[in-house]
Amino acid sequence: MKLAIVLVATGPHYRHFLNPLTAQIEEFFTAHPKDIFLVSDLPTCPRVHTILPVEHLPPPLPSLLRYHWLCRLRSRLLAYDYLYYLDVDAEIVRFIDDEVLQSLIAVRHWRWPKAEMTVHATFETRTKSRACVDPQTAAGYFHGSFQGGETRRFLRAARLLRDRINEDLTNRGKGRGGTIALWYDESHWNRFVNENFSLFHVLGPEYAAAGPATTECPFIRLRPKDDKRLWSWTEGTD
Numbered sequence: 001m002k003l004a005i006v007l008v009a010t011g012p013h014y015r016h017f018l019n020p021l022t023a024q025i026e027e028f029f030t031a032h033p034k035d036i037f038l039v040s041d042l043p044t045c046p047r048v049h050t051i052l053p054v055e056h057l058p059p060p061l062p063s064l065l066r067y068h069w070l071c072r073l074r075s076r077l078l079a080y081d082y083l084y085y086l087d088v089d090a091e092i093v094r095f096i097d098d099e100v101l102q103s104l105i106a107v108r109h110w111r112w113p114k115a116e117m118t119v120h121a122t123f124e125t126r127t128k129s130r131a132c133v134d135p136q137t138a139a140g141y142f143h144g145s146f147q148g149g150e151t152r153r154f155l156r157a158a159r160l161l162r163d164r165i166n167e168d169l170t171n172r173g174k175g176r177g178g179t180i181a182l183w184y185d186e187s188h189w190n191r192f193v194n195e196n197f198s199l200f201h202v203l204g205p206e207y208a209a210a211g212p213a214t215t216e217c218p219f220i221r222l223r224p225k226d227d228k229r230l231w232s233w234t235e236g237t238d
Helices: 018-028 066-072 115-120 151-169 184-195
Strands: 003-009 034-040 050-053 082-086 090-092 104-108 142-150 201-203 208-210 220-222
Touching (some): 003 018, 003 066, 018 034, 018 090, 066 082, 066 151, 066 184, 082 151, 142 208, 142 220
Parallel strands (some): 003 034, 003 082, 104 201
Antiparallel strands (some): 082 142, 090 220, 104 142
């Protein structure tokens, strides 16, 4: 059994996270053989198996295009049994074991950890977006910082999400008045997980969460995003 982990790091604000995270992946991300794939504007990086060279794009494109880049790596990733995407500004602070070896995994967001809180979550609700979710009927809100599963299943999901993002960007092929979902790729991920909830093994919000490292820390510690949004991008850009 062999695993692939994909990271995206372009621009100086994200590239400096690579060295600590790749070392943590080697030490803490299961006992199985694994290779790290990096999407980056860096020419080389220690402990990385393959680099997909891309230019540094303005936000939110480095996040929004993650599924496009996964699809570009498809032929190489198919050599692996399991495939995961992990945000590069995450830290692995506890040993991740075989609980992640599922057909597909999703992680409940720490801000809306219980099903009854889902109605308050920040889904994309504009019907013109392919990421639209009705909070009243959703099974949960899932953050996009850690996701994956069996390689072929996850790549099929990536291809569908890539195509939906393209539909949004091109106004469903009309070429004008395109849409970027509220939380970019995470909004599209939530639509997919809620549509296919029965296919997922759901990890609780304690598995990967934002906050300080403590003795009761999660497996993956995520750097919290500012409430004023990570980037100065207009919500609901059309």
